[in-house]
Amino acid sequence: MTDTESAASFAEPQLDSPLPVGSENEPVSAKPLGLWADTWRRLRRNKLALVGLGIIIVFLVIGVAQIIAGVTGIHGGYLAPYNPNAVNYTIAKAPPSLAHPFGTDYIGRDVFSRVLVASRISLLVGVIAVSIALALGLALGPLSGYYGGAIDSVIMRVADVFFAFPYILFVLLLVVVLGPGFRNVFIAIGLLSWASYARLVRGTVLSIKTQEYVEAAKAAGASDLRIVFGHVLPNSMAPVYVAIAMGIGGAIVTEAALSFLGIGVQPPTASWGNMISDYLNYLQAGQWWMELFPCLALVITVFGFISFGNGLRDATDPKLKE
Amino acid sequence: MSAILEVGDLKKHFPIRSGVLKRTTGHVYAVDGVSFAIQEGETLGLVGESGCGKSTTGRVLLRLLPATGGSVLFDGLDVMAAPRAALQRLRRDMQIVFQDPYACLNPRRTVKNIIAEPLRIHDIGTEAERKRRVFELLETVGLTVEHAERYPHEFSGGQRQRIGVARALALNPRLIICDEPVSALDVSIQAQMINLLEDLQKELKLTYLFIAHDLSVVKHISDRVAVMYLGKIVEIADSKLLYVKPQHPYTEALLSAVPIPDPRTERKRRRVILEGDVPSPANPPSGCVFHPRCPRMQPDPCTIAMPPLEVVGTAGADQKVACYFPTLYDPAGGSPASA
Numbered sequence: 001m002t003d004t005e006s007a008a009s010f011a012e013p014q015l016d017s018p019l020p021v022g023s024e025n026e027p028v029s030a031k032p033l034g035l036w037a038d039t040w041r042r043l044r045r046n047k048l049a050l051v052g053l054g055i056i057i058v059f060l061v062i063g064v065a066q067i068i069a070g071v072t073g074i075h076g077g078y079l080a081p082y083n084p085n086a087v088n089y090t091i092a093k094a095p096p097s098l099a100h101p102f103g104t105d106y107i108g109r110d111v112f113s114r115v116l117v118a119s120r121i122s123l124l125v126g127v128i129a130v131s132i133a134l135a136l137g138l139a140l141g142p143l144s145g146y147y148g149g150a151i152d153s154v155i156m157r158v159a160d161v162f163f164a165f166p167y168i169l170f171v172l173l174l175v176v177v178l179g180p181g182f183r184n185v186f187i188a189i190g191l192l193s194w195a196s197y198a199r200l201v202r203g204t205v206l207s208i209k210t211q212e213y214v215e216a217a218k219a220a221g222a223s224d225l226r227i228v229f230g231h232v233l234p235n236s237m238a239p240v241y242v243a244i245a246m247g248i249g250g251a252i253v254t255e256a257a258l259s260f261l262g263i264g265v266q267p268p269t270a271s272w273g274n275m276i277s278d279y280l281n282y283l284q285a286g287q288w289w290m291e292l293f294p295c296l297a298l299v300i301t302v303f304g305f306i307s308f309g310n311g312l313r314d315a316t317d318p319k320l321k322e
Numbered sequence: 323m324s325a326i327l328e329v330g331d332l333k334k335h336f337p338i339r340s341g342v343l344k345r346t347t348g349h350v351y352a353v354d355g356v357s358f359a360i361q362e363g364e365t366l367g368l369v370g371e372s373g374c375g376k377s378t379t380g381r382v383l384l385r386l387l388p389a390t391g392g393s394v395l396f397d398g399l400d401v402m403a404a405p406r407a408a409l410q411r412l413r414r415d416m417q418i419v420f421q422d423p424y425a426c427l428n429p430r431r432t433v434k435n436i437i438a439e440p441l442r443i444h445d446i447g448t449e450a451e452r453k454r455r456v457f458e459l460l461e462t463v464g465l466t467v468e469h470a471e472r473y474p475h476e477f478s479g480g481q482r483q484r485i486g487v488a489r490a491l492a493l494n495p496r497l498i499i500c501d502e503p504v505s506a507l508d509v510s511i512q513a514q515m516i517n518l519l520e521d522l523q524k525e526l527k528l529t530y531l532f533i534a535h536d537l538s539v540v541k542h543i544s545d546r547v548a549v550m551y552l553g554k555i556v557e558i559a560d561s562k563l564l565y566v567k568p569q570h571p572y573t574e575a576l577l578s579a580v581p582i583p584d585p586r587t588e589r590k591r592r593r594v595i596l597e598g599d600v601p602s603p604a605n606p607p608s609g610c611v612f613h614p615r616c617p618r619m620q621p622d623p624c625t626i627a628m629p630p631l632e633v634v635g636t637a638g639a640d641q642k643v644a645c646y647f648p649t650l651y652d653p654a655g656g657s658p659a660s661a
Contacts, residue, residue, distance in 0.1 A: 212426035213436075216489065219384050220440035221413040230439075234430045 039238075042315040049311020055304025056245075062116060063123030070120060080113030085268050093282070096289050103289035106282060111275075111290055115297050118270040122301060125186055125255040126248035132190025133247065134240075137197025142228050142236075144198065145205030156202070159195035167192065171254060175263050182265045185258055189251050200243055204236035211235075242313040249305030256298055272298040325359040325395075326497055326529050327383070332356045332392035334375070334382045338604060350604045352378040354553035355392070357631070360497070365523065365530040367544030367561065369537055369576070371600055375553040376533045377421075380499045383531070384416055385409065396497070414444060417490035421502040423482035427474040433460070433485055434470040440492040459488040464518060480511035487518065497529045504539060516543055537580050541565055546640075549573050552611040553603055555631055559641035569634065569641065569648035572596075572612050610646070618647040 043049055062079075069079040078084055082100075088108035096103045102111035144155040162170075171188050178184035208214065209232055217227050252272075258264030259273025267274055272294045279290035334353040337346040353375040360366045370376045381387045383394055385401060394401040396412055404412055417440075420426035427436055437456045441447060447455065457467045463484040474482055483503060490498055500519065504512040520543060522528060534540045540547055541561055548558040549572065557570040568574045575594040582588045596615045601607050607614050609625040616624065623629075623646055631644040635651075 212420040212422055213428040215381070215386055216418065216420065216426055216486070217428075217439065217443075218386055219413065219416075219418045220489075220493070221410045221443050222439070223443075226443070231428050235428065 039312070039315045043311055046311040046314065048307045049315070052304045052306070052308030052311060055300060056308055059119060059123070059301050059304060063119040066117055066120035067123065078113070078117045080110070080116045082110035082113040084109060084114040084117040084270050086110075093287050095287075102293040103287075105279060105290050106287075111293050114270040114275060115272070115293050118272050118275060118294065119297070119301075121182060121265050121269070121271040122252045122255065122298075125182070125189065126251050126305075128186040129189035129193065129251040129255075130244055130247045132187065133193040133197055134244065136191075136194035137201055138233070138240075140194070141198040141201025142205050142233060145202035146209055146224070146228055146232065152202070155198065159198055162192060162195040168254065168257060171258065172261070172263065175258060180263045180266060182255075182269070182271070185255055185264045189254050193247060193251070197240065197243060197247075200239055201233075201236055204239060205232050208232045208235045238316040239313075242309050242316065245305050245309030245312060249302045249309065252298070252305070253302055324362055326362040326397060327360040327531070328393075328395040329359070329383065330357050330393045330395075332379065332382060332394065333390040334378050334387060335390045348604055351553045351606055352603055353382060354603075354606070356550070356553070356555055357392075358548055358555060358558060360529055360531060362496075362529055363523075363527055364545040365532050365543055367540035367547040368531060368533045368550060369535060369540050369547060370550035372535060373600060373603065374550045375603070376535075376550050377501050379550070380418065380501045380531065380533050383499060384413075384418055386418075410444070414493040415496045416499070417493065417495040417497070418499045418501060419483075419486050419490050419503045422506055423479040423486065424506075426486045427482055429474055432471050432473060433465075433477075436474070436485060437488045437492055440489065444493060446493075455492065456488075459491055462491065462522070463488045479507055480515060483507060483515055484518065487522070491522070491526070494526075495528070497531070499531045499533070501533045502535065503532075505534060505536060512539065519543065537565075537576055549576065552600060552606055554611055554628065554644065556612060556645070557641075557643045558631065559643075563638075563641050567641075567649075567651045569643040569650075570612075570645050571616050571618055571647075571649075574649065610644075612645075618645075620647070 043053075065079045069075055070077050076083055086109060088104075090108065091100070091104050092106055092108040094100055094104040094108075100110050100112060102115060105111055105114070140155050144152045170192050174188040174192065175184055178188060205228075209227075211231075214227060214231050217231055222230070255264055255271065256273030256276065259271045260277040262274075262277065265271035265274055267278065275294040276291065276298070279287075279294070283291045332353055333351075333355055335349040335351055338348040338350060339345065340347045356375075356379055358366065368376045368379065378387065382389045383401070385404075389402055392402075396416060399408070399412065401409075401412060401416075427433075431439075434453065434456050437459055438452045441452045441455060446452070453470075456470060460467060460469055465481065465484055465488070469477070469481075469485075474485070477485065483506075487503075503519070504515045507515060516539065519530070519532075523530060530543070532540060532543055544561045546559065547561045547564045548555045549564075549570065550556070551572050557564065557568065557573045559569075564573065565577065568577055571594070575596050578592065578594045582591065594617070598615050601611075601614060607625070609623070610616070610619075610628050613619045613624040619625075629644045629646050631642045633639055633641065634643050634645070634648045
C-alpha cells in the first residue's frame with residue numbers, strides 16, 4: 001500500500017502546517033486539492049483508464065526504442081529479433097512458432113519484428129501530427145477567445161470550413177497534393193486537425209479570461225501576452241490534455257487508413273496500416289497471422305489512448321467532483 | 323485635503339447585440355452619469371443592490387473596462403485618456419482588491435509569485451529584492467514567510483483575501499478600490515479583514531473606494547458613503563449624517579432593512595418596505611430611476627426628469643441627494659421636519 005500512502009500524502013495538504021495566523025481561526029475543512037493530485041486520485045479509481053495508461057506506456061517504450069535505434073543505427077537501425085525487411089523465401093508464410101511468434105509473411109519477413117518496428121511510424125504520426133495541430137490551435141484559439149470580435153469571427157469561420165469537410169477526404173486530398181510519404185501524412189493530419197484544438201482552447205479561454213485573477217493582472221499593468229500565457233492558458237489546459245490523448249489515437253488511425261489506401265507510408269517501410277493492406281489477401285487463404293497481429297497492435301494502441309483520454313476527461317470534469 | 327480622484331459624469335453602457343449580424347439592439351446602462359470625488363486619505367463607501375453598477379464603476383475607474391463617457395482624474399491626471407506609459411504609471415498608484423477569494427488568485431502560482439507579479443511587471447528590484455518585499459508584504463497583511471511557497475488552494479478564504487491585499491499593496495498604491503472585499507467571507511472573518519484594511523490605511527496613508535452591499539460594514543469603515551441605484555448615485559453624504567439623517571427614500575429603505583440585534587428596538591422601528599423589483603438597467607424608467615418603487619412619487623416631476631444630485635434644504639454641504647421630495651430635518655433636532 002506504499003503507493004496509495006505516498007499518493008495520499010501528496011494529495012492532502014499537510015494538516016500540521018502552521019495554520020491561520022494571528023487571530024484568524026477559520027475552520028480549515030474543505031481544502032480543495034491541487035489539480036493534478038486531485039485528477040490522479042480520481043483517475044486511479046478508473047480501471048479502464050489505468051489499463052489505457054499501461055498500454056500507452058508500453059507503446060511509448062517500444063516506439064521510442066525503435067526511434068532511438070533508427071536514429072543511431074544500433075542493431076541495424078531496428079530493435080527486434082529479426083530485420084523487419086529481410087526477405088527469406090524458404091520460411092515464407094510460416095504460422096506462429098517459437099522462432100517467429102507472429103509467424104512470417106508471404107516473402108518470409110518476421111511479422112513480430114515488423115509490428116514492433118512499425119510502432120515507430122505510429123508514434124511519430126501521433127506526436128508530430130498532434131504537435132502541429134496543437135501549435136496552430138494554441139496560437140489561434142487564445143487569439144480568438146481573448147480578443148473576440150472580428151479576429152474571433154474570422155478564425156472561427158475558417159475553423160467551421162475545416163469542420164465542414166469530411167475529414168478523411170480532406171486528408172486524402174491534401175496527401176495527393178503534397179505527394180505520398182510519411183512526412184506528408186504527418187503534415188496533412190496536423191494541418192487538418194487544428195480546428196478542434198483551437199475551438200476547445202477558445203472556449204476555455206473565454207471562461208478563464210473573466211476570472212478575477214486575470215483582472216488583477218490587468219490592473220497591475222500586465223501585457224496581453226503575459227496575461228494569455230501566464231494566466232489564461234495555464235488554466236485552460238485541462239481539456240486540452242484530454243484532446244491530446246484522444247488526438248494521438250485518432251492520428252494513428254488516420255495514418256493507418258491512409259497507408260491502407262496506399263497513399264500513406266510506402267512499402268517496404270513497415271506501418272500497421274500498410275501491413276494490414278498488404279496482408280489482406282492472405283486472410284482468405286487461411287494465413288490469418290499476417291493480418292491479425294498488425295490489426296491487434298493498432299486496435300490495442302488506439303484503445304489505450306482513447307480509454308485513457310476518456311478517463312482523464314472524467315477525472316478533470318468538475319461536474320463529476322464529489 | 324485635496325481630491326485624489328475626481329469622477330465626472332462617468333458612463334458605462336454595455337451594448338446588447340443580437341441577430342446574426344450582431345447588430346446593437348440596445349444598451350445596458352450599468353453606470354449612467356456618476357460623479358463623485360474622493361479626498362486623499364479618506365474612505366468613500368459605495369453601496370447599492372447587486373446589479374446597480376457599483377462594481378462596474380470600480381472597474382471603469384481602473385480602466386479594466388473602457389468607459390462610454392465621462393472623466394476620471396487621478397491627481398488631476400486624466401485616467402481615461404492616459405497613453406500607455408502614463409497608464410502604466412497610474413496602475414502603480416491605483417490598485418484593486420477583489421470580492422471572490424477563490425477566483426482572485428491564479429491557482430497555478432505560488433503565493434510568492436502572485437504577490438511578486440506586479441513588481442515583475444513594473445520591473446522593480448532584483449529577484450532577491452522582490453523576494454524580500456514579498457516577505458515584508460506577507461507580514462504586513464498578517465501572514466508569515468512560510469506561506470510564500472504555497473499555492474492558493476492551501477489557504478482559507480480569509481487568508482486568500484489577505485494575499486489579494488498583499489498583491490494590491492505590492493506597488494505601494496495610493497488608492498485601493500475594494501470591490502466587496504469582505505462579502506464572501508464569514509462574518510467572524512469580516513471584522514478581521516475590515517480591521518486589517520483600516521490599519522493599513524493608517525499605516526500607509528491609503529485612500530479607499532469601498533464597494534459593498536452591506537450597509538453596516540460600510541458604516542464602520544467609511545468617512546463618506548455614496549448610495550447607488552440603477553447606475554446612478556442617489557445620495558452621497560458624510561457617513562454619520564447618512565445613517566442618522568438619510569434624505570433619499572431609497573437610502574431610508576436600505577437603512578430600515580439593516581437588522582437591529584435587539585428584538586424590542588427592532589419591533590418598534592418603522593420599516594420602509596419597497597414594492598417590486600429593481601427595473602432592468604437595459605430598460606431604465608423615465609425620469610427618476612427610483613420612481614416606480616418610490617413611496618413619494620408624483621407623476622410630475624418624478625417621471626419626467628432625473629433630479630440632480632445636490633444639497634437640499636438645510637442639510638450641510640456634506641450631504642447631496644437626487645430627489646424632488648427628500649426628507650428634510652429640523653436643523654436643531656434629529657426628527658424629520660416634514661416629508
